[in-house]
Structure formats: C-alpha cells, structure tokens
Amino acid sequence: MHHFMRFLVITALLMLMACDTDSPEAQGGPVAMRRLTEQQYHNAIADTFDSQILVAGRFEPDSRRLGLNAVGASLVSVTPSGFEQYEAMALYIVGQVTSPQHRQRLLRCQPQDAARADDDCSRLMLGQWGRSLFRRPLTQAELQSRARIASETATASSDFYVGLGLALSSLLVSPDFLFRIEILEAAATAEQAEPLQLSSLSLATRLSYFLWNRGPDEALIAAAQNGELTSKEGLKREIDRMLASAYLAGGVRAFFEDVFTFDQFTELSKDVARYPLFSSDIGELAREQTLRYVVDHFVFQEKDYPSLFTSRQLPMTAQLGPLYGLPVRSGQNWETLTLPASYPRAGLLSQVSFSMLFAHPGRSSPTLRGVFMREALLCQTIPEAPADVDFTLFADDQQAKYKTARERLTQHATDGSCIKCHQFTDPIGLGLEVFDGIGKFRNTENGAPIDTSGDLDGRSFANPIELGQAFARSPLVGACLVENLYRYAVGREEVNTERRLLRYLEVQFEQSGYHLTELLREIASSEGFRTATRGDGQLASPSGVIATNSVGKAPTVSMPATTRRRESL
C-alpha cells in the first residue's frame, strides 16, 4: 500500500476509535492446535489428580517463533523420541494413580470386587479424568471405547485397576490431551457464518490457558456447556472470576517467562574460573527472583507496567545475597527488600537474571543485552549480521589495548554495514555494562572505568537506573506488551482484521494507566479472541511458517520499517 494511503487509512481508523470506546469488531485469525508446554502438562496432571502425583520425564524442547514459545507451540509436533517420553510419563502417572497408596484418595468409587471389572466405576472415573484432560466431556464413543477396554482387561487380568489404568494411559497419550485443538462453532445458518465463533469449550480453554496457563476448571467447563460464554454478561462474569482467582499468578508468570526467554536457563552455563559465584542453582534462583518480582508487581501489588522498570522492591533470598552485595537474613525463604536510593540497581533490567542470560559464558555482552531489550521489550527486530562481513577487519592485534566493551564495540561501529544494527543494540546494552557476565556489580573492566551513559531513542541516561527510567517513559514498551500478549493469547501473529483491535488495546492499556489486569480483561473479552477462521490454507506456506500480511503496522516506531519485528518471516 502506498504510504500516503496507509496514512489516510490509519488516520480514519484513529478517528473511528476516538468516537467509539467499545472494543472494535475484529475477525480473529485461524484456529490453533497448540502442543502443551512442560508447565501446562504439569498443571494438567495436578488438576486432574492432585499434587501428590509426580511427573517424571523429559519434554521436547519448545520452539520459539515471533519471540514466543506460545506461538511456536502452534507449529511443533511430536517426534518419535518425544512420544516415547510421553508414553513413559503416562505409565508412571498411571502406576501412581492406581497404586494402593493413592487410589483410595483419587477414586470417587471403589469396585465391587477389585479382582473383577466394574463398568460403572470405570466409566465414572474415566469420564471425570477425560473431561479434565481433554478439557471437554468425552464423547459417547470415546468413553465407550475406553470403558470397554477397561472391562475386558480387568476381566482378563482379574484386576480392576489394571483395566482402569490401561484406559487412563490411552487418555494421557492422546492428541486431544497433548494438543489444545481449537474448533469453531458450527454456524446454524449461512447468515451466521461471519464472523465464525470459537466453540464455547474451545473458548473456555483459550481463556483458561491465557489467564491461568492451565486447563478450564469445572465451573468454566460448566459455563461453556450452558452457553454462558456466548452472552456478553456471562463471558464477563467468567473473566472477572478468573482474574480474581489465585491461578492468575501462574498465568502472568508463564507469559513473562515466555517473553523473557527464561527457558534458556535450563542450559545456561558459565565459566567457573571467571565466575566462581555462579552455579546452576544460582541461575535458577535468579530466574525465580525475576518471575516473583513480576508476579508480585502486577498481581499482588497491582502496579503499572512502566514502574516495573523502576521499582526498588526486590524479592531476595540468602543465596543471592553475595551476588547483589546485599546482606540478607539467612534461611531459605524469599523476602522482599526495598533497595536504598544509593544502591546502583532498580527495576527489572538491573536484576541478575538478565545479565547472566544475555551474556557469553566468560563475559558480558552489551550486544546480546541490547538485542533482547529491542526485540522482547520494544518489539523491534535486529537482523542477523550479514554473512559476508570479514570480522578480522576489527580483530586488531592490539586488542589488548582496548580495556572496556565500549572501546571494543566502537571498533565495530567503524563499518557501515555493522553500525546499522549495532547502533540500536549497543548503546542500551552498554547501559548495563556495570553488571558482569553473571550480573555482579563492577565499576571497572580491566582496570578502566566503565561508562554506562547513552540514550534510548532520544532519552539519555547515565546508568542502569536511568536506563530503566528511559524504558518506563518509552511509548513503545506498552504497545509491545500489547502485541506480545495478544500473540501469546491466540498462539499466532495477528492478522489484518485484528490490527485495529491491537491499536484499540494499546489505547485502552494506556488509558487504564498501564494496568496489566485491565489489558488481560480487554483481550479476553475482545472479538478477535473469541472468533476465528478455519485453519485451511491459512497456514499453508510450505515451510510451515505462519502466513503474514503484507500490510505493515502503523509507522509509530522509530526503527527503520524493515527492522519491524519479524514482519516478513
């Protein structure tokens, strides 16, 4: 589209929005089929049985697309080794559930004779477990086939529990459990064809994974079955209930864990000679600290998004004390400290989790830190370095004379093709250079003082605290959170018909004072969230990459248009 035309359209849309505060019409994009994540699998087992039933096994790695595993989940399948693991996990779970130790507690019925089949009892339990695992009631045929095999096996083995366990294991390895498969409501008449609604049960599942990162509870399934989610009031009632639930913390945590790419902590390793304070336990605690911080900030304290970058509240544990140079009372428990004004850290970005994750094993990396901040927090894409750059141009044999990362990176910036990207990443990354490769504070590198001054798209800063303030004031962070959260909710990139909705959500988020709960509510009740198109053809590109749209987003970004995040996959 011609730029001027695009400008006119956008202006018209903005004007429309100005006189209409209702959520706009927005046909949602294609339905998704998402593989459960490891955490979601754990949650499903805890919800279906209870927390005493353990999950043991290895999960296939998730796949990140558009910066989110939640989007990659719509693209991955199950490999032979992945399925082997699912089956082994199922057998382990079944073994526990049907063991004398647990079955009294977990079964709502007891067989008349444990050495014989009991169709009523196996139907009751398979129906209950199936409803929880499949996130919908089993069909007659599904229940029938499982009940039959449970009875036949119980008779043949003279053990009711062997039969029940066999049928249960078939539920645990089914695609209906391992994937969240969304379906559309059958349109009653041709006039009702547009926009197509998600089926009530699919909507319930989408809601519960979005807000809780777990399957719908009994009340939500019941509301879906009673048709309550098809009315505005009924839907609002359920969303309000879910936002007030204790499960919201798990949902918020899962979203930020995904945006922050914290799954990478599993494989994080550091050079122990250079970083004796590091261990994989410290890595896990650093990750936990940031997630606690985020959940506490948004869910328990109901604070706004910008102050996430500036807050002086910090959950601490004794083991992290040495890394922060802070005295912490001994003990295993977390306590929230209020950092003094003189302390050189405040807000999200100065936490050690980011410093250690976005660094090399043996040193910090202003570039990796800058790429993370640009891509995950501002939704801008930094292209890969061009393939044909001869890096030895910069590998000055006097390298030793450059003491600091800033001096070394300045050498890169002498080349035109490098500076195009490094000018976006390095200045903000260098703002965190006083944190070494595991986040420990330092004033000097190789004896030379570290300069952390720079600017974020015109907002200058002198140190990490001011960098956080610059992020808090950036107009891009709010819009980026909206974009990430919407994609996380629907498991794919937004389509053309949802772009207006995204603009609207940005405005609403701003008007709410950047309160996350309000944004969650707006997304959950939007038309884009509860409507969808068929999967056919929409995802038909041969590479399996989600189809994208040729129309770009509103030119509100200071980055060159081509670097807009993954705009053209």
Place this chain on the structure above:
Amino acid sequence: MNLKRKIHRRGFLCGSLQGVAISVGLPFLDLFLNSNGDALAATGAPLPRRFGTWFFGCGMNPQRWNPVTEGRDWELTPELVPVADIRDKMNVLSGFSVKMAGESNQVHRTGVFGTLCGGAPKTAESIEGPSLDVLISDHVGMRTRFRSLEMAAMGDPRHSNSLRDVSSVNPAEPSPLSLYSRVFGLGFSDPNAAEFSPDPRLLLRQSALSIVAVDRKRLERILGHNDRQRLDQYFTSVRQLEQQIALQLEEPEPLAACRIPDSPAQIPIDSEVDHVVANHALMAETLALALACDQTRVFNMTFSNRASGLRMPGSADTHHTLTHEEARDKTLGYQPRATAFVLRTMQAWTSFVKTLDAVPEGSGSLLDNCLVMAHSETSEANTHSVMGLPFMTAGSAGGKIRTGLHVSGVGDSTSRVGLTMQQAMGLNIGSWGTDQNQTSRPITEILV
C-alpha cells in the same frame, strides 16, 4: 554363537495376566504370532548397515585443512594431522558447496541445512525437510527399536539438525546417562540372553496406543492443512512406538558383537571443551554398543553446535566469538586460538571413528558396516562461508564405500555428498536436491 535357548513364549501367553493377551488388541496378537515364524526363520541374515552424521560447528581454515593431493595416500595437512591413524578408514571430501539460488546466506544455518536437506533454506525460520538421516532411516530404520538416536555432547537437546520437517526436530540426548538409559534401560532385551521372556505389560501398552489411533479420522476432518501434517507426524511417532513394542515382543537374534556396557561415568556437562570431549567419548562408547546390539541403524552426533560454543576453561571467549574477533596472527596467517578448537575437533572425530572400529563384528569391525558423514555449517567461519565445506566419511558401509581417498568437489553442490550417502545405504534414487542443488551425480570415486 548359537545357543539353544529356552523359549518362554507359550508360557508367557498362557500364564501372564491370565490370558489378557488373547482378549486385548487382536491385531497385535496377530503381529505377535506372525513374528514367531519370522524371528526363527531369520538366521544367518547379513549384518546390518548403519548410517550416521557427526556434526561440528564453525568449520576449519580451508588453506590449512583441505588436502592438496587427491586420491589415495593424500598428503596430511596441518589441520588433518590428528586423523593420520584413521586415514585408511575414512575419506576427505573437499570443495563441495551449498549453492545459493538467490537466497541469502543465513549464518550458521544455510551450510548445515543446505547439506542435509538438499537445498538452501529460503527464509530465516523455514527448513525444507526431511534431513538426510531421516530419509535414510525411513529406508533402513524401520526394523530396529529406535529409528535413530540423536546425541549432543554439549548437553543441549536443541543441538540437533535431524528433522522430518520444521515442526519436528528430533531432540538430542543431552547426556551420556540419558543415552544409556534410553538404550540399555527399561525395554532393552539382551539378544544374547539365554532365556527370552517378554514383559507382559507390552501388550497392555499396545492396546492403549491402539485406542488413540481411533481418534485420527475425526481430528483429520476438523484440522487445516498444516495442522493435519503435524497430526500425521504425531501418528508417525505413535506407530514408531508400536513398532518398538512389537520388536520387544519378538525374540531378538543373537548378536555376537553385542554386549551391555556399564552405566557411564558422570562428568560435568557444559561447553568447556575438555568436558565436551569426555562426554562425547562416553556417548560414542554407548552408541557403538547400541549399534552392535542393533538397537538403531541411524544416528546423529552433534559434537559442537552450529556457531560452536566450545570454550577453554577460564577464557572469556568461545570458539565462535574467536572466529570473528581474534586477529589473524601475522606470521602464522591464521587465528591460533580459534584454530586450536579445529584440532580438538579433529581429534574427537578420530576417537569417535576408533571407538566404532574397536567393536569386532563379523570378520571385521563395526565400523566396516557403518557409514558416518562428518560435516560442518561453514568452511571458514570468520566469513560464514558455505563454499568448500569440510566433509569426511568413515567406514565402508558393508562394502559399498571405498575409503582412504580425498576427493575434491571443485565447487559442486553438497547434494552430491548426500546423494552418495543415500545410494551407499541402498536407497533407490537417481537424483536429489532442489534448484541449483539438484544433482544426479554421486561421488563415484568412493562408491563401490
């Protein structure tokens, strides 16, 4: 070794679970009975042929790695000195390139997926699968417990280039112990055991899987094109497990070369090169016996990842960052610290090949019945070059491959290497690859 073994199959059928086998899952009972005849009939079968890849990141220095002389008795070069001991058991294939048909060179991706998939990937997130090893496992991997085994010596399950399509990248075993447990743990049945008594629970597991298959038709009707493909992949994986269970119900053929290894030692798992070398050696030993016990016929070993993260203890740099940031030594003419990793890699390759060669099989060694292709994603990593990529093969694929040679590809597509691997492994294909990387010319110098 042809022991007269007590067969407990009938006892198993009658006794275990009081006949549950008969009432549950009739198709599987058929399979079970069918296997009886097959298993007994198949004595004196030829030794299996195996295929594997061995990947290393960040390539080499072409002027120091590529042999100058061709054919037999090629002259060792500075970076190939470590392979001297195994020169007669391997080949060097130099000069083969991934051809770019207008695509951009995606750093650290184009070289490897261009090689394995027969064409350069078109976008930053797409890959046109399947990879070479999957094509070969479709052909030779169906009668073993595992269709293929993937291993990552640096401990990251993501370090795998084996894939059917972009939605299903086969994750790697991230530790010697996980590899050992998967192969020799639960479900392993010793082919040389005096008695064979399959676990009666195998039949229950088959029944549970058979119910899942019933849901397929319903799901296929409601899914879009790509999701249907993902569902197909899921059911391929279900079938693979069914196959695995069916094989466990069969009495395995005695295999003279097979013995059960001890559980591997535990060494720290990270990117420090000494740890990687040690973990790689442990994985190689377990793998060699997994092959000797015919648990799989296809494998993929990732020694170091794409954009190699190998590092020396106490160093701020990784192999990858050194290839970009280290100055070329003025007198030597190359990057000495980065190049040290190339030498460590060639040593590791040599030890890998020796490990396979140390297992006696038939009248020779396990290696004789293997074909291993070593490859990387770049030649010169400093410029991310995908021209003249380094390839080595080891083993003679049961007499299908000549060894001891250096062949220069003079700029031909890497698909010639892939085509040669497939033909040596018995695939009936005449050409392979896409666009400029399509070829119908195998490397006849090494094909018998």
